[in-house]
Amino acid sequence: MAPEPVDIWAMADLVKPFAVRTVATLRVADIVRDRPVALEEIAKRSEAQADPLGRLLRYLVQHGMFTEPEPDVFGPNAASRELESDSPSGTREWLDLDGAVGRADLAFVELIEQVRGHHPAYRAAFGRSFWEDLAHSAQLSDSFDDLMETKSSTLAPVVADELDWDRFGRVADIGGGKGVLIDAILQRYPDVRGMVVDLAGPALNADEYLRSRGLRDRVEVVTGSFFDPLPDSADAYVLSDVLGDWDDEDAIRILARCAEAAGADGSVLIIELLPGAPEAFTEMDLRMMIYVGGRMRDLDRTDRIASAAGLFVAAVTRVSGGYGIIECLPDR
Ligand SMILES: C[S@@+](CC[C@H](N)C(=O)[O-])C[C@H]1O[C@@H](n2cnc3c(N)ncnc32)[C@H](O)[C@@H]1O
Incomplete structure (x- = not known):
């Protein structure tokens, strides 16, 4: 089959992304969700200026987002609904220029x-x-934890289902954010205990989240860095969407900390996007490079960093969404 022709101007456009992200940040879709609203009122409620906001909204109407049923009055449509704050996709939050990822x-x-x-x-x-x-902004830090919660809400149940977590007495989620994955594992396996290790902001959110999930007595929440020695009381050390945030040198340091804590009988489980979904993989690779100087890795490269940390890849379980669970054991 011949490849689809590429529309280079659509690919290179910067106007639409900034226009959509600006109305997402201003929450215009929430303001007009029930009925058309006058521009002056939208500007007041979004703390924006009416003239530039009107020019922005007229541009978006021309491209299929919002309606303008009468001059200077804007209403909702299917495209704007996707930007409402309670849309399950979380689209508005991902695009919010005041949030961690939009920024x-x-x-x-x-x-x-x-x-x-x-x-x-x-x-x-x-x-x-x-x-x-x-670390300097609770608002950015909380928004990042919430976005990771949205991302994990589809991945975590799949990861909990696809592996027999029962063989571990205690699972430590290193860089575990709010604890969405540990929640999914512990809800499914009542005999397993958990631990979440993360920086101060996420650890605070994990404490609250796991309490709200009725799990606080089965999970230890530890504030700390994965560049420092980790508690050695777990049988499995999980790194979910963590190593992609780091270059090889730092990823090896993190793996070595997990290997050290896991000891001779423990496992280190890496959960990452694999190149099987090439579009998502290459995009995430670029995002990681720009946001945090990290990178995505194929299995060969993961094997190399695991080996440099004293581990070997013992098993790979592919799960939906292009992710893999890569189980590493000590390389004795
Ligand atoms: C991309 S998020 C992944 C969160 C979670 N594992 C998930 O899959 O949703 C990376 C996590 O690493 C944490 N992190 C970053 N630097 C860290 C450090 N030095 N020590 C511990 N956690 C760290 C972040 O706070 C964040 O929760």
């Missing part, structure tokens, strides 16, 4: 300089690294 997307303006080898994109755009930025 990180803005660092793509520095892609050219990163490719030229001049400087890392995120730091050049915002003056600090992504993780430093989150």
Whole structure:
């Protein structure tokens, strides 16, 4: 089959992405969700200026988002509904320029300089690294934890189902965020106990989240860094969507900390997107490079970093969405 012709101007367009992200950030879809609303009122409620907002909305109407049933009055349509705050897709939150990922997307303006080898994109755009930025802002940090919760809400049940977690007495989710994965595992396996290790902001959110899920007495929440020694009381150390955030050198350091804590009888389980879904994989690879200086890895590269950390890949379980669970054991 002949490949689809590429519309280079559609591919290179920057106007639509910024227009959509701006109305997502201003929550215009929420304001007009029940009925058409006058521009002045939308501007007031979104804390924006009526003239530029009107020009932005008229542009979007021309491209199929919102309606303008009478001059300077804007209403909802199917496309704007996708941007409502309670849409299950979480689209608005991913695109929110005041949220962690929407903001990180803005660092793509520095892609050219990163490719030229001049400087890392995120730091050049915002003056600090992504993780430093989150540590300085509870709003960014909380928004990131919430986005990871949205992402994990489909992946976590699949991961819990696809592996026999019963063979581990205690599972430690390292860089586990709010604890969505440990929740899915523990809800399915009542005899398994859990641990979440993460930085201060996410650890606080994990405490609250796991309490709300009735699991607080079965999960230990530890505030700490995976670059430091980890508690050695677990049988399995899970790194879910963590290693992709780091270059090989740091990923090896994190794996080595897990291997050290797991000891001779423990397992280290890497959950990452694999190249089987090439479109998602290459896009995520670029995002990781720009946001955090990380990278996506195929199984060969994962094998190499595992080996450098004293581990070997014992089994790979492919799950839906292009992810794999890569079980590593100590390389004795
Ligand atoms: C991409 S998120 C993945 C979160 C979660 N595992 C999931 O799959 O949804 C990466 C996680 O690593 C955590 N993290 C970053 N640096 C860390 C460090 N030095 N020590 C521990 N956790 C860290 C972040 O706070 C975040 O929760």
